[in-house]
Amino acid sequence: MLKTFHLPVAIVTAFLVMTSIATADERYAPIQNEMVSKECGACHMAFQPQMLPKRSWEKIMDGLSDHFGEDASLGDKTSADIRSYLVANAADGSWWSGKFMRGIKDHMTPLRITEMPYWVREHNEEVPARAWKDPKVKSKANCVACHVQANRGNYDDD
Amino acid sequence: MNFLKKFRCLRFGVTALLLGISTAATTSADANSQLSIIEGYAKESKQHDPKFTAFSAERGRLLFSVRHATGKPETPSCTSCHTKSPLSVGSTRAGKEIAPMAISKTPDRYTDIKKVEKWFRRNCKSVLGRPCTPLEKGDFLTFMMNQ
Numbered sequence: 620m621l622k623t624f625h626l627p628v629a630i631v632t633a634f635l636v637m638t639s640i641a642t643a644d645e646r647y648a649p650i651q652n653e654m655v656s657k658e659c660g661a662c663h664m665a666f667q668p669q670m671l672p673k674r675s676w677e678k679i680m681d682g683l684s685d686h687f688g689e690d691a692s693l694g695d696k697t698s699a700d701i702r703s704y705l706v707a708n709a710a711d712g713s714w715w716s717g718k719f720m721r722g723i724k725d726h727m728t729p730l731r732i733t734e735m736p737y738w739v740r741e742h743n744e745e746v747p748a749r750a751w752k753d754p755k756v757k758s759k760a761n762c763v764a765c766h767v768q769a770n771r772g773n774y775d776d777d
Numbered sequence: 778m779n780f781l782k783k784f785r786c787l788r789f790g791v792t793a794l795l796l797g798i799s800t801a802a803t804t805s806a807d808a809n810s811q812l813s814i815i816e817g818y819a820k821e822s823k824q825h826d827p828k829f830t831a832f833s834a835e836r837g838r839l840l841f842s843v844r845h846a847t848g849k850p851e852t853p854s855c856t857s858c859h860t861k862s863p864l865s866v867g868s869t870r871a872g873k874e875i876a877p878m879a880i881s882k883t884p885d886r887y888t889d890i891k892k893v894e895k896w897f898r899r900n901c902k903s904v905l906g907r908p909c910t911p912l913e914k915g916d917f918l919t920f921m922m923n924q
Contacts, residue, residue, distance in 0.1 A: 663871035688851050689870070690899040761872030 645774035652704045654697060662689065663760045667772050668708035670719050670732045676705040678728055687731075733759045810888040811880065815918050817890065821911035829912065837920025840913055841878075848906035855904055863924045879924030887918055 647667040650656050659665040668676065680702040684692045693701070706712065710719040722736030723729070732738055746765075750756065755764055762769035766776055815832065822829040841863065846853040851870060859867040859878050867875035876883045887893050893914075901909035909917070 660873075662869040663873055688849050688903075690902045692899065693895075757868065757872035758870060764872060 647772035647774070648708070649770075649772040650704075652700070655701050655704050658693060658697060658701060662691070663758075664762050664770060666732055666760075666762070668705040668712070669710050669717050670735065670738070671705075671709060671729065672711045672720065672723060673706045673709040674728050675730060676702065676709055679730060680705070807885050807888050810890075811886075811918070811922065814887055814890050814893055815915055815922070818911045818915035818918070822915055825911060832912070832915040832919040834916070834920040834923045836913075837916035837918070840917055841920060845905050848902060848904045852900075852903045855900070857904070863921060878921050880922050881924055887921065893918075 647669045656665050710717040719737050766774045841855045844854045863879040897909050
């Protein structure tokens, strides 16, 4: 048994497994709340709440009547349900902070996921400027243009 | 064997019939909800203006096509997102597809009054910078029904 054990092969295998784990980590829990999927997903993809801090979601929900230039207002009950789901699942929603909190200072309340330092770093490195100008992309909020499984929280295809 | 064949044939016929009935039932249910929503707007229009007689698809077409530019700069007209033709698939500013506005293309549109009111509330504010009147809503729906 020991004779068949080949150290260099084992090391290479371990390395490959580790790097694949390290690169295949752009997964977020799919949205489990029907109201959130439906209402937040009416004009844009319903973004996973893990991508913004709690205080950002609060501010977004406070300002729905002028939501990036659109009136996205909702009824009180719907709005309260959505708010509680987003806050509970925010980037800083658990006892440890998600990677989207990297580089976020206490005084910062970003409103766009595309302004989050983690998002910027991930996209600046590999997305050429011309890709953003593609008419099929249209907007940086259109995740599914490139991440075809973004709706399900899978952004591994980068 | 022959019996089995007949049975299969019968089963196919019955399935087709049931499918036909259920499709017809949903279509007419959709049409009924659409008509009752328009009726509601007609009642409101009458209260607004006793001289009101009927909605006009032509006025609805104008409301949809004209460049208003009295609301948000990003959305000067309905066509900014819905394209010039109610038969075409539109696109939001965030790049998400919008099903065609015409009933012939999207038969289950305008069947839920809450949803209809929600989008009139939002989009009239975005495009016109003010709420739509019941007359405008009725005209708009009448135009879309005819498309």
